[in-house]
Amino acid sequence: MRYILTTLLSIALLIAGYQGLKLSKLAQEQKEYKEVLAELNKINYGLFNMQLWKDKAMDIFEDRLQHFAISPQAYVELEKELSFYIKQLYNEYIASGKLVNQFVDEAERDGKLTPMFAQIIKDNVGGQLKDMGIESNIPILAKTLTEEIKANEPRIKDYLRESLKDMLFVDEQKVQDRRMPIFLNFGHQTIEDTNEDLRNRVITLEKEINGLIKIVYLILLVIVGLSLIFYSFLQPKISISLITAASIVLLLLGVTMPMIDIDARLNDFRMDLVGNEVSFDEQYLYYQSKSILEVTETLIQGRGIDLKIVGILILLFSIVVPFVKLVLSSLFLYSRKLANSKVAKAVIYHLGKWSMADVFVVAMFMAYIGFYGIVTAQLGDIGRNQTGYAVETLNYSRLSPGALFFTTYSILSIITGVLIKYWEKNQNKPEVRS
Numbered sequence: 001m002r003y004i005l006t007t008l009l010s011i012a013l014l015i016a017g018y019q020g021l022k023l024s025k026l027a028q029e030q031k032e033y034k035e036v037l038a039e040l041n042k043i044n045y046g047l048f049n050m051q052l053w054k055d056k057a058m059d060i061f062e063d064r065l066q067h068f069a070i071s072p073q074a075y076v077e078l079e080k081e082l083s084f085y086i087k088q089l090y091n092e093y094i095a096s097g098k099l100v101n102q103f104v105d106e107a108e109r110d111g112k113l114t115p116m117f118a119q120i121i122k123d124n125v126g127g128q129l130k131d132m133g134i135e136s137n138i139p140i141l142a143k144t145l146t147e148e149i150k151a152n153e154p155r156i157k158d159y160l161r162e163s164l165k166d167m168l169f170v171d172e173q174k175v176q177d178r179r180m181p182i183f184l185n186f187g188h189q190t191i192e193d194t195n196e197d198l199r200n201r202v203i204t205l206e207k208e209i210n211g212l213i214k215i216v217y218l219i220l221l222v223i224v225g226l227s228l229i230f231y232s233f234l235q236p237k238i239s240i241s242l243i244t245a246a247s248i249v250l251l252l253l254g255v256t257m258p259m260i261d262i263d264a265r266l267n268d269f270r271m272d273l274v275g276n277e278v279s280f281d282e283q284y285l286y287y288q289s290k291s292i293l294e295v296t297e298t299l300i301q302g303r304g305i306d307l308k309i310v311g312i313l314i315l316l317f318s319i320v321v322p323f324v325k326l327v328l329s330s331l332f333l334y335s336r337k338l339a340n341s342k343v344a345k346a347v348i349y350h351l352g353k354w355s356m357a358d359v360f361v362v363a364m365f366m367a368y369i370g371f372y373g374i375v376t377a378q379l380g381d382i383g384r385n386q387t388g389y390a391v392e393t394l395n396y397s398r399l400s401p402g403a404l405f406f407t408t409y410s411i412l413s414i415i416t417g418v419l420i421k422y423w424e425k426n427q428n429k430p431e432v433r434s
Contacts, residue, residue: 005230006238009223013245016219020253023212027257027401030205031289034261037198038287040179040191043266046283070153075146083142090135213401216253217408220246224412236423237333240416244330247412251326254406255292255319262288263396291402292318322413329420 092098108115177183179191188194223246227239234242264285290298292314299311 002234002238005226006234006242009226009242012219012223013242013249016216016223016246017249019212019216019219020249023209023216023401024253024256026205026209026212030202030209031258033198033202033205034289035287036182037195037202038263038284040182040194040198041282041284042287043283043285045179046281047266070150075150078149079142079146082145083139086138086142087135090138095135209401213404216249217404220249220408231419236419236426240333240419240423241330243412243419244326244416247409247416248323248326250405250409250412251322254402254409257402257405258289258291258400259295259402259406260289261396261398261400262286263398265396289400292406322409326413326416329416332420333423 177191179194183189183191183194186194186197188197224243227234227242227246231239264287266283266285296311296315296319299307299314302308302311
């Protein structure tokens with residue numbers, strides 16, 4: 001019966017490990033989609049995008065042009081101005097004979113008219129022009145011009161539209177959206193389609209990940225629980241080995257999966273601009289999601305020596321030492337050579353204490369509380385502005401699955417250490433009695 005139970009628990013452990021590997025890959029895939037979403041919708045492409053402001057200004061102007069119309073009174077004033085201006089032209093050039101005289105003088109200079117004929121024309125044509133009644137037709141001409149302008153009012157809209165475009169986009173060629181390669185990578189042409197696709201992928205993966213977390217976590221807890229309940233029945237070595245193996249799975253998941261998501265967004269931004277509402281959709285102010293391994297890699301790759309030292313310490317005390325301790329703990333149970341090795345005992349009983357996994361867990365939770373509080377406070381200040389624009393802010397910061405697995409590992413690590421010490425103490429009792 002003991003072997004059957006051991007076999008079943010070992011199979012369950014393998015299943016948990018396999019599902020854990022799948023879970024880690026899915027979590028990484030989801031994180032990448034979230035990072036792409038944050039990149040596509042960061043505030044640089046929204047509120048801080050001058051091109052977008054120009055486009056919105058054109059939208060406002062287009063809306064105003066749809067309702068553009070010259071008032072009837074304006075046309076009345078225009079007809080009066082045209083009548084006055086035409087009458088001035090008539091008096092200056094026709095009634096005074098100036099227009100005829102200029103024409104005849106030019107013809108005389110060119111040799112087309114003799115001086116005698118030129119003088120005859122000057123003496124007779126001017127009076128005949130006055131007798132044509134042009135002056136009395138000036139109001140009719142002004143009205144005709146006004147009607148022509150009124151009939152071409154739609155073309156005035158086009159002139160205004162083109163003039164504004166020239167002002168806003170002077171010397172500016174149509175620039176392709178820098179995000180287009182990302183759109184194309186996901187098989188889309190627009191930001192709307194790409195966002196919808198990515199959000200659907202994130203939601204689908206979220207459901208799958210949550211399901212796998214429950215499966216893996218439940219299997220591991222069952223293995224640990226049964227190993228503790230049947231501690232004597234399974235034999236201490238087997239029970240401790242199963243718990244240690246479960247701890248290794250939890251550690252690997254804890255250091256490879258994201259620990260904390262820092263996610264701050266402007267969900268909505270609205271302001272009144274010359275009587276029209278200008279609004280921007282959801283924009284990311286900040287997004288960051290990293291696992292312990294990724295944080296370590298980032299620190300080690302940093303330029304400052306201080307960052308490299310911190311990265312190496314985290315790698316050593318939160319990943320390497322805990323893993324070595326767990327492996328040695330399992331081997332310690334079956335190898336008499338290791339059981340008598342001072343180095344192995346030092347790693348398990350003394351160096352293991354320096355893994356600081358429990359301290360890391362506390363620091364992680366404190367960092368989360370601090371980040372969450374700071375982000376919430378800053379977003380609250382933005383949302384409570386008194387400057388005339390409306391802002392809706394959201395704080396999506398949260399603890400990620402890596403935090404759950406690493407915290408559980410820290411607890412099991414302590415339990416494993418206690419069980420090994422208890423097992424070694426019982427092993428040494430016969431030797432003391434002899």
